[in-house]
Amino acid sequence: MxxxxxxxxxxxxxxxxxxxxxxxxxxxxxxxxxxxxxxIKNDNRSLNESILFTGTLSELSRDRAKDLAKKKGFKIASNVSSKLNYLVYGEKPGSKLKKAQELKVRTLTEKEFLELIN
Incomplete structure (x- = not known):
């Protein structure tokens, strides 16, 4: 539980x-x-991993990206921390990308995110 x-x-x-x-x-x-x-069985390895989106995504809306991530078992994070598993970034990601890189959080482009969930 x-x-x-x-x-x-x-x-x-x-x-x-x-x-x-x-x-x-x-x-x-x-x-x-x-x-x-x-x-519903969730056999995805992403279960309980956290993900955060930043910047402007080109292929998906932010809400659609979050929905896809949730369906794959990800928890949607609200900020960057050392406990964050993935930061997906689009155009103009701002300070979240820099902070994620400093904390050695795995960063993904939108394309890499789509490959990860498919």
Missing amino acids: ENIDGLGNKATNSFSEYFKNKDQLSEAISILNLLDIEI
Whole structure:
């Protein structure tokens, strides 16, 4: 459960404690069996890697690029830090590109990003 974005330790521990009770687990399974749930497997190596976009992209809108990244399992970052995995840059990237290079964050052109996700 620690891979679920936005789910912290407190919630994870609460779920674990709740489902230790066999009656509660059995009831939850019964309810889930009534639902028509599609299981989506994400076998991408990008799961939990972070990505940030900067500059003007030429082939994609920023929102479209973010959507594609999310669908591949990336977490969208809001700033450059040493924990950032990828910075995708377009024209006029500004200071984010320089900071990413200083921190030795992997930088990608838009074309390289598209190759990475395909």
